[in-house]
Amino acid sequence: MRIDRLDVYYVVMPLIYPWRTAYGEDADIHSVLVKLTSGEHEAWSESTPFFAPTYLNESAGSVFYHVSEVMGPWVVGREYDTAAELDQRLAIFKGNSFAKAAVEIGWWTLQSRITGTPLHRLLGGQTRDVAAGADFGIQDSYDMLLGNIQKAVDAGFPRIKLKAAPGWDLEMLQIVTSTFPDTTFHIDCNSGYTLDDLPFFKAIDGMGLAFIEQPLAYNDLLDHAELARQIGTPICLDESIVDLRTAEQALRIGACRYINIKPGRIGGLTNALAVHDMARDAGVPVWVGGMLESALGGSICVELATLENFTYPGDLFPSSRFYRRDLSQPPLELAEGCVFKPSTGDLPTPDVELLAAQTLRWKTVTPDSR
Numbered sequence: 001m002r003i004d005r006l007d008v009y010y011v012v013m014p015l016i017y018p019w020r021t022a023y024g025e026d027a028d029i030h031s032v033l034v035k036l037t038s039g040e041h042e043a044w045s046e047s048t049p050f051f052a053p054t055y056l057n058e059s060a061g062s063v064f065y066h067v068s069e070v071m072g073p074w075v076v077g078r079e080y081d082t083a084a085e086l087d088q089r090l091a092i093f094k095g096n097s098f099a100k101a102a103v104e105i106g107w108w109t110l111q112s113r114i115t116g117t118p119l120h121r122l123l124g125g126q127t128r129d130v131a132a133g134a135d136f137g138i139q140d141s142y143d144m145l146l147g148n149i150q151k152a153v154d155a156g157f158p159r160i161k162l163k164a165a166p167g168w169d170l171e172m173l174q175i176v177t178s179t180f181p182d183t184t185f186h187i188d189c190n191s192g193y194t195l196d197d198l199p200f201f202k203a204i205d206g207m208g209l210a211f212i213e214q215p216l217a218y219n220d221l222l223d224h225a226e227l228a229r230q231i232g233t234p235i236c237l238d239e240s241i242v243d244l245r246t247a248e249q250a251l252r253i254g255a256c257r258y259i260n261i262k263p264g265r266i267g268g269l270t271n272a273l274a275v276h277d278m279a280r281d282a283g284v285p286v287w288v289g290g291m292l293e294s295a296l297g298g299s300i301c302v303e304l305a306t307l308e309n310f311t312y313p314g315d316l317f318p319s320s321r322f323y324r325r326d327l328s329q330p331p332l333e334l335a336e337g338c339v340f341k342p343s344t345g346d347l348p349t350p351d352v353e354l355l356a357a358q359t360l361r362w363k364t365v366t367p368d369s370r
Contacts, residue, residue, distance in 0.1 A: 036107070104269065125303065160185050173187070225253045
């Protein structure tokens with residue numbers, strides 16, 4: 001296909017309730033949406049690194065700049081028969097995985113639209129249900145957390161993820177696991193700890209957690225490997241896996257026994273497929289993660305999670321979990337059994353009125369932009 005035009009939107013999506021983690025609090029989600037045009041066809045992508053570089057070293061502002069001013073002019077006006085060709089064109093730029101993903105994911109959604117093939121089929125997935133877990137950030141109180149967990153248990157979610165941070169960790173886990181002894185939990189630390197916190201990790205080692213997600217610094221595979229040797233609870237890596245090389249190195253040194261795959265963080269769907277295959281071949285399960293995207297980005301995660309090695313329930317949410325009205329329509333909705341179903345037609349697209357209301361910046365990129 002020839003990419004004729006990119007329309008790049010920096011949007012802000014207000015949350016119903018603030019999302020609190022080890023790195024801070026977000027009252028709204030800052031995201032970048034891109035509409036790609038090829039001839040008479042168009043399709044959308046979404047990449048959501050948040051407002052500030054707290055999750056990783058990109059932000060919605062940096063992604064908007066790099067897509068609209070640097071990467072967009074570099075890729076428009078050219079033919080790309082495969083997403084790998086587009087990736088190779090983008091390889092000149094160092095890092096900036098979320099920005100690359102904003103463009104690369106669009107190749108896949110555009111190819112899906114042009115060929116009339118469901119995205120999950122293009123990716124090599126199966127038309128199957130995708131299990132979703134329940135996730136809870138740092139809450140106002142333990143009572144609030146326990147009440148929300150009870151709702152998730154009653155709804156039948158197969159596992160529950162809890163955000164952990166210094167001051168909201170050991171006591172929280174003791175209360176939760178004693179109240180719900182038969183529920184599968186894991187914690188997400190968002191790089192909030194160091195090896196100096198080894199006593200904490202040893203204290204929770206016998207609590208039966210499915211795994212500990214991203215306990216240490218995002219750029220420190222060696223310390224994760226050391227922690228993995230010191231405790232029995234499996235380590236899952238998220239922020240650390242930003243490209244194929246870090247995934248290969250993490251698997252080689254035993255830094256993790258699970259990998260969370262987020263299309264934005266890994267640089268797009270081509271890289272996501274490669275990490276999926278690499279982990280599968282190493283006997284390491286993967287699961288899909290989310291960045292509180294609109295229904296557009298969330299549906300792309302559902303499509304990806306239909307691949308065979310996505311065996312742990314994903315971070316996938318119905319639109320109503322975080323948004324009073326989702327920027328993209330139709331909203332994502334859970335099917336019976338706490339699962340999402342992949343699309344057999346078009347993916348959600350931005351609502352025109354909401355897009356206009358929630359856009360901070362917008363730019364069109366054409367071959368003349370170079």
